[in-house]
Amino acid sequence: MGPFWKSVPPRLLSEATPCGCCPNTHNFYCTGGNPVIRNFKRTVAVLGAVAAGSIALTACSETSENGSDGTTKVEGLSNTTGQLVAEGASSQQKAVDLFGIKYSEAVPGATFSYTASGSGSGQKQFIAGQVAFGGSDSPLKDDQVEAAKQRCEGNEAWHLPMVIGPVAVAYNIPGVDSVVLTPEVTAKIFKGEITKWNAPEIVELNKDAKLPELDIKVVYRSEESGTTDNFQKFLKATSNGVWEGSGKSFPAAVGAGANGSTGVVGEVEKTEGGITYVEAGFAKDAGLGVAKIDFGSGAVELSNESVNKALANLSYKGEGHNMVVDSTKLFEMKEAGAYPLVLTTYEIVCSAGYDAETSGRVKDFLKVALANQGSDLEELGYIPVEGEFKDKLTAAVDAIK
16 A cells, blocks of 8 residues: 555635535535535545546536446435434544545435544443444443344344554654654553653663653543544553553543544644544544554554555454454554554444435445545545455345345
8 A cells, every 4th residue: 555644735726616516524614505614624624635536526417326427336225315414422523525426426416414522422322323324443331232222123133343543642742743642651641650751761771762751741631432432442551550440431631622533633632642542544633643652563653565464364253244343352463564543433323224225325435435445535544445455345235134
């Protein structure tokens, strides 16, 4: 694969749609037929280029079905029109915004709305039947599984890990552009046991760096978050007993909370000495430093190659189409050159029990998402799914009734 982070000049989308239509996605609003993007520079550039390259969001194009306008051809769509509503993890916000554009191109008359309220809210809204699917960085708990089954008219809810994104330990240390941490040192920082950037434990890992005598200021997700849950699971699995807790809520004894992925990077961006855990694309968009992590076989830089090396050993907790990833096994990996601190963000869907129109929209959206696992997604900081992993997801989507 190509380089993980590419420099893309920011660009605002100003072209009017040819027939006054535009997608209803989380990061778009329409004024007189003109879609306006509001997000980080990289998102603006990539999504703007996607839309402009498709003749300003070709949701109205009659050529998208055969791909003659340059859009990705998607096989087996039901072409069910109407609005598809989803909610959940902010970690996948940029990815689903991209998929929403592509969905509206592929299915004229279909729109997509996603509220990035966090994994906990996404799970709750799905179980309550308020959204067609929920986005979550963590699987449903045992008591939620039964509630989700009732929501799905007695059918199983499936976890489909459609969006793959590495988690960065991101920092703001003026004049320092490279920091190495271990899981144990990271746990001590977020626990408040290491409070200075020039603490001996950090200096030992960074002998060539000029680390300042600067207070470490921890920033965590203030709402229920699947990113928080996975980060705590990672620390618990790898920190030699330093970190003991887990769950979607971060223990608030240390540091300051901020809402969502955009909130934590914004707080660290303005705070010298700040550190947080966040999806890599958000960290890079904000210009924050990203720590190299020594998982046990030497410091590893976050890159496409290092993440894919970890994903090559991905395993699941069960059989069939309910694809819950064994995150503990993933996090405990110590293979040289592998970066296993990765979020597998699930779209939680009903295996059956939807009405015909909702089923058609959900399946069409997921098929479009799987067909657009390329460079546009990479530019936003995600890892495209491919190979056997993609084949397994495709089979699951096809099996939804």
